[in-house]
Amino acid sequence: MPASTLADPLCEDCSHPTPTSELVSTVEGEPLCGDCAEDVPRCDQCANYSRERALTVDETYLCGECVLDWSRCTDCDHYTRHVTAVVGGGEVCGGCGENYTSCSDCGYLAADTSEVCGGSQVCASCADEDYHECAACYTLVLREDTYCQACAPERSWHSKxxxxxxxxxxxxxxxxxxxxxxxxxxxxxxxxxxxxxxxxxxxxxxxxxxxxxxxxxxxxxxxxxxxxxxxxxxxxxxxxxxxxxxxxxxxxxxxxxxxxxxxxxxxxxxxxxxxxxxxxxxxxxxxxxxxxxxxxxxxxxxxxxxxxxxxxxxxxxxxxxxxxxxxxxxxxxxxxxxxxxxxxxxxxxxxxxxxxxxxxxxxxxxxxxxxxxxxxxxxxxxxxxxxxxxxxxxxxxxxxxxxxx
CATH class of the missing domain: 3.30.590 (Creatine Kinase; Chain A, domain 2)
Known part of the structure; x- marks a missing residue:
């Protein structure tokens, strides 16, 4: 059959025949005519047309291809290049990370912390692993310790x-x-x-x-x-x-x-x-x-x-x-x-x-x-x-x- 008699391909949205040279392809691989393409948003990074875009912590929208190397914050659902693991939680972006406390022992962000003898805050993992309650009260002390500072009995003392x-x-x-x-x-x-x-x-x-x-x-x-x-x-x-x-x-x-x-x-x-x-x-x-x-x-x-x-x-x-x-x-x-x-x-x-x-x-x-x-x-x-x-x-x-x- 002569090439001149082949039908033009159809636009994915309006189904109108459109010459191949005038078709626009989305990131998802859909062929669109120029008019229909104008209704599809563009990726803020690659500028290609994309129906599915992800919101980043920088308030930009990226297509599925451009967001592949990004991670998703489990708190705000926005995508970010850098996430931080949370003990007892997921992975969060820098902004959401400010809502958490760093464990004074392991240094990781923690969803829940407990105060230990001396006033430091530790995550649940470190608290379970390294601490127990003072023998005389409920204050958490290191496992090798028996009493907190307030309850410790008077001990023998030597200047050296x-x-x-x-x-x-x-x-x-x-x-x-x-x-x-x-x-x-x-x-x-x-x-x-x-x-x-x-x-x-x-x-x-x-x-x-x-x-x-x-x-x-x-x-x-x-x-x-x-x-x-x-x-x-x-x-x-x-x-x-x-x-x-x-x-x-x-x-x-x-x-x-x-x-x-x-x-x-x-x-x-x-x-x-x-x-x-x-x-x-x-x-x-x-x-x-x-x-x-x-x-x-x-x-x-x-x-x-x-x-x-x-x-x-x-x-x-x-x-x-x-x-x-x-x-x-x-x-x-x-x-x-x-x-x-x-x-x-x-x-x-x-x-x-x-x-x-x-x-x-x-x-x-x-x-x-x-x-x-x-x-x-x-x-x-x-x-x-x-x-x-x-x-x-x-x-x-x-x-x-x-x-x-």
């Missing part, structure tokens, strides 16, 4: 025991790259508190300091060291101090623990961090046996943490819980929280040795070793430890607790 938030500039001891920071929670009868403090400070020198910790009830302190290499800790920490404190009457129980901070700079890569975290979490039974406690309240091995180890290894700490077996919140360290406190040198040495040994064991752990030699398993780790005498306190404690195989 710093407040709980004391954080001096670190003094590094020994050769890295891995440095360990020891936090040892110690209880004392009130009558020997001052003597215990003086004894601890005399032995520590510039290696550490003492802090208050309201979780150490009714009386005691937290002994904190500056960062030190494992070799330095083994050889230079004043281990005789622990026996001296025991002779004075200091003690530990199930309510106090040992926390070991491991420097992030001591790991080779995110892959190394992932291998280390995975090793710790895969061996919960053996680790808690070695640690002499299982503590779902203060050092839990949660399924959520296990599922997010890869994210934690790559620096994503959103909503990470503080009271996990490994606390990944600190900026420069990982905090291994699993160990029960002790004033027996071998047990404290074993905590430091496990921190160091587990990092070194996973540093070069290969896929072949994992697949062929069961590298993730505790037995492979204990075999590795046996061949390295500098971890002898760890091996001795493993054998004492029947977890050396």
């Amino acid at each position: 025991v710093h407040s709980w938030d004391h954080k001096p500039s670190p003094r590094f001891h020994g050769q890295g790259p891995l440095y360990l920071g020891l936090e040892l929670e110690i209880k004392t009868p009130s009558g020997v508190f001052n003597d215990a403090v003086d004894t601890a400070l005399d032995h520590l020198g510039d290696l550490g300091y003492l802090k208050e910790d309201s979780s150490i009830s009714p009386c005691g302190f937290e002994l904190v060291t500056h960062p030190m290499s494992y070799a330095y800790a083994r050889e230079e920490f004043p281990w005789q101090l622990l026996n001296r404190l025991r002779l004075l009457g200091a003690y530990t129980d199930e309510h106090v623990g040992i926390h070991v901070h491991l420097s992030r700079a001591g790991f080779d890569s995110p892959a190394h961090i992932y291998r280390w975290l995975k090793f710790v979490y895969r061996n919960e039974t053996a680790v808690t046996t070695l640690a002499r406690r299982s503590s779902p309240e203060w050092a839990k091995f949660s399924a959520e943490a296990r599922s997010r180890l890869w994210e934690y290894a790559h620096g994503t700490q959103d909503y990470a819980a503080r009271y996990e077996a490994v606390n990944v919140r600190p900026e420069h360290t990982f905090e291994l929280r699993v160990f029960a406190s002790s004033l027996h040198p071998q047990q404290v040495q074993a905590a430091l040795a496990f921190a160091a040994a587990s990092v070194e064991y996973t540093r070069h752990l290969s896929a072949a070793e994992i697949a062929r030699r069961r590298g993730w398993e505790w037995t492979a780790f204990t075999t590795w430890v046996r061949s390295r005498p500098h971890y002898s306190p760890l091996l001795a404690e493993m054998e004492a607790l029947a977890c050396a195989s």
Whole structure:
């Protein structure tokens, strides 16, 4: 059939035949004649005709194509290039975000916040994870605290025991790259508190300091060291101090623990961090046996943490819980929280040795070793430890607790 006899296409709206050269196409692909096109609005960005347009926070209207890279505010329904997540809500634009309060702990906007001791506001997630009610009133306090500031009983006092938030500039001891920071929670009868403090400070020198910790009830302190290499800790920490404190009457129980901070700079890569975290979490039974406690309240091995180890290894700490077996919140360290406190040198040495040994064991752990030699398993780790005498306190404690195989 000759081309001249072909019928002109029809306008989508009025159905009138219109020469192809005069047709206008909408963003949605509809062919319109010029008159009908005038009734269709244009996109404010690309200027193309579009029946469906989205209103933005800038009070412009965009077609479906131009709005693809934009997000929709769950509060005002307008589109925006930038949204902020809300704990307990959706994602909001900058304007709607001003209607929310930032959580003082995680920094995220929150739909609902609660006031905690000291006046700060925290989101529901942080409140559930990190706080509980004061033992004497309804004020929310950190889980390691028993009382709020108003209800706290009078505590023993010493001018050289710093407040709980004391954080001096670190003094590094020994050769890295891995440095360990020891936090040892110690209880004392009130009558020997001052003597215990003086004894601890005399032995520590510039290696550490003492802090208050309201979780150490009714009386005691937290002994904190500056960062030190494992070799330095083994050889230079004043281990005789622990026996001296025991002779004075200091003690530990199930309510106090040992926390070991491991420097992030001591790991080779995110892959190394992932291998280390995975090793710790895969061996919960053996680790808690070695640690002499299982503590779902203060050092839990949660399924959520296990599922997010890869994210934690790559620096994503959103909503990470503080009271996990490994606390990944600190900026420069990982905090291994699993160990029960002790004033027996071998047990404290074993905590430091496990921190160091587990990092070194996973540093070069290969896929072949994992697949062929069961590298993730505790037995492979204990075999590795046996061949390295500098971890002898760890091996001795493993054998004492029947977890050396």
